[in-house]
Amino acid sequence: MQKQDILKQLDQLNEQQLRRLLAEHLTSRKLGLVWEADLIARDQAVNANIVLPKLIAESSCLPENSQHASQSLIIEGDNYDALRLLRTTHRGKIRVIYIDPPYNTGNKDWVYNDRFVSSTDKYRHSQWLEFLYRRLVLARDLLTPDGVIMVSINDENRSKLELLMDEVFPNRRLGSLVWRTRDSTSAKSANFSDVHEHILIYAGEGFSFTGRDKTQKKYKNPDNDPRGPWNGDPLTLAFDRFNRKNLYYPIHNPKTDTWYPCDENSVWRYASEKNLKDGATVRTETIEEFIKQDKILFPQDEVVKTWISMDELLADIDAGNIPVTPKRKRPLLSRDTPDLDFWLNKKVGFGRPLFKKHWKDLQSHTNPLSSWISRLTEEQDDEDVVSIRSPQAGEGSELIQELFGAKVFQYPKPVTLIKELIHQASKPNDIILDFFAGSGTTAHAVLALNNEDGGNRQFIICSSTEATAKEPDKNLCRDVCAERVRSVINGKNTQKALGGSFAYLQLDLLQSADALFELTPEHATLMLRLREAQAAGVETNEEVIVIASNDTLAVLVCPVVSKPAIKQLLAYPCERVAVYSDRPDTVEAAFIKAGRVANCYNLADSLIRTQKQVSGK
Ligand SMILES: C[S@@+](CC[C@H](N)C(=O)[O-])C[C@H]1O[C@@H](n2cnc3c(N)ncnc32)[C@H](O)[C@@H]1O
Structure with a gap:
């Protein structure tokens, strides 16, 4: 209003x-984020016009004579329009979105309502939030139920973006990663040296990271345990005896009648039957049950001592002749230990019991650690830990310099970082979307990862031309982004051809009223191909295009109905067919005459209807 x-x-x-x-x-x-937004303008923007794709064959990189071409797309234009298009064609089909949006720095790196937003603009933050909100809401609908979105952001804007993400993706926050961008100090600030960024991660139910396959290195079977290889795991928890009273007790080895004191700062992991109140239940077995199952590994060849009198025990406590913790050598008995009398006239072991963790009981993989991306140079040999590893930010710029012989793009992300994120977040046949693609790092990373692990991931990336009144002919998407992806596919100026392909699309915006007149069969067929997640292939002279087919059903497009086209449609070896064409009545009549049934649709009408449906009108 x-x-x-x-x-x-x-x-x-x-x-x-x-x-x-x-x-x-x-x-x-x-509770949450509030920003100035014109809700009416927001609503109108989604439905302002109809977005249709146009294949630019000369900017694409498609295999010659390919029927199927590529599902990977580079889309030139404002990502708002690209996302509106994808809502029709790829709703619920994208498993991974990675974006690296403009960081709201006041630099000239993003355009809002056709003008740069300067650092002095009173509504700069609101405009940035509204700009992202509109795009994130559209992007949300593209994700599969178990899809994930990862967003790079600098430290200054992290909190605002995180609240915005909470609003768009409620209950889907998984966590965030901190990426150290460089070692050197930054000249920007007098107090802090600005050397890190964040990656916020929001995912749907069912999402899981790839993690890392466990290696059997640490697992051995020296005692021929019929359960197979095992590793000795600490039996302790990071709680003290005051926080976990029930888990502070002496463990008894019934075979040797030896007793082991508990560390008052790190109590036992499992409860003892003796400490359980009547009727109380525990989540896992008790220590006594584990001992019976031979899951507790008692030390062998250890020092064992028996104190006959309290004086003897106190003398040894004072002299440090008592059991200690393995790493920090903290004494396990002291003058303050409760019930010190208990330790008299007993065999007391100086070793530490361990838990026998069997290889067969392990999860197949470990999850990555939140909060830290470690450097490539950092050692990482702990099998239970997966840190995402990345080089410094400079890797991205060096690569652009190598590919183009000049720094044609400022601050690209390192391919290694994005490749690692995609590796952790995707499965080998997923579609990965980046709608702030800039120089195309995400596409590069997808191709590099496929090349490494034989995956068949597809990318959809959107980049603006960055044309301005001063530089009207600038086309970042075509000349940097697509050019880079083409180079790495073909191995130009790189060490290795990564292979792959992409279709290059521009966007046509048609006013709804004119759409019926301006819509071309090329628009329509391309749109349908995209909708069916099929290839946006080279323009074709085919009379009948197969959009999708299985044993019982085929979806066919017949851009221009003619006698030979009808003959081909009737000859298509499928029990049921759906045909999109410019003359559905004629096609239907031909099928009826042949004693067959076909669902016949008007190509132009169905396209317009689909776009209106997804925009809620
Ligand atoms: C931070 S850069 C992304 C860099 C990218 N991660 C890389 O490694 O090359 C953000 C990019 O988003 C682009 N951008 C800003 N607004 C856009 C819009 N509305 N539609 C499409 N791209 C946009 C900018 O032109 C810029 O290239």
Whole structure:
């Protein structure tokens, strides 16, 4: 509603009504992020026009004579339009989104309503949030139920973006990673040296990281345990005896009648039957049950001592002749140990019991650690830990310099970092989307990863031209992004040809009223191909295009109905067919005459209807 209309309505209220309304307004604040946004403009923007794709064959990189071409796409244009298009064609089909949006630095790196937003703009933060909100809401609908979105952001804007993400993706926050971008200090700030960024991660139910396959290195079977190889795991937890009273008790080895004191700062992991109150249950077996199952590994060849009198015990405590923790050598008995008498006249072991963790009981993989991306140079030999590893930010710029012989793009992300993120977040046949593609690092990373692990991941990336009034001919998407991806596919200026392909699309925006006249069969067939997640292939002279087919059903497009085309349609070896064409009545009549049934649709109508449906009109 416009402000004037609201004022008119308010004029009609009496004082009491106004006061009540004001009180309601003042108390109806919500927890979360608030920014200035024109909701009417937001709504109109989604439905302003219809977005249709146009294949630019000369900018594409498609295998010659390929029927199937590529599902990977580079889309030139404003990502808002690209996302509106993808909502029709790829709704619920994308498993991984990675974006590296403009960071709201006030630099000239993003355009809002056709103008740069400067650092002095009063509404800079609101405009940035609204800009991202509109795009994230569209992107949300593209994700599969178990899909994940990862967003790079600098430290300054992390909190705002995180609240925005919470709003768009409620209950889907998984965590965040911290990426150290460089070693050297930054000249920007007098206090802090700005050397890290964040990657926020939001995922749907069912998502899991690839993790890392466990290696059997540490698992051995020296005692021929019929359960197979095992590793001795600490039996302790990071809680003290005051926080976990029930887990602070002496462990007894029934075979040797030896007793082991508990560390008061790191209690035992499992409860003892003796400490359980009547009827109490525990989540896992008790220590006594584990001992019976031979899951507790008691030390052998250890020092064992028996104190006959308290004086003897206290003397050894003072002299440090008592059991200690293995790493920090903290004493396990002290003058303050409760029930010190208990330790008299008993065999006390100086070793530490361990838990026998069997290889066969392990999960197949470990998850990556949140919060830290370690450097490639850092050692990482702990099998239970997966840190995402990456070089410094400079790797991205060096690569661009190598490929183009000049720094044609500022601050690209390192391929290694994005490749590692995609490796952790995707499966080998997933579609990966980046709608702030810039120089195309995400596509490069997808191709490099496929090349490494034989995967068949597809990428969809969107990049703007970055053309301005000063540089009207600039086309970052075509000349840097697509060019880079083409180079790495073909191995130009790189060590290795990674292989792969992509279709290059531009976007046509048609006003709804004109769409029926301006829509071409090329638009329509391409759109349908994309919708069916099929290839956006080279333009074709085929009379009948197969969009999708299985044993019982085929979806066919017949851009221009003619006698030979109808013959081909009738000859298609499938029980049921759906045909999109410019003359559905003629096609239907031909099928009826042949004693067959076909679902016949008007190509142009169905395209327009689909786009309207997804935009909620
Ligand atoms: C931080 S850069 C991304 C860099 C990229 N990760 C790389 O490694 O090359 C953000 C990019 O988003 C682009 N961009 C900004 N607004 C856009 C929009 N509305 N549609 C498409 N791209 C946009 C900018 O032109 C810039 O290239």
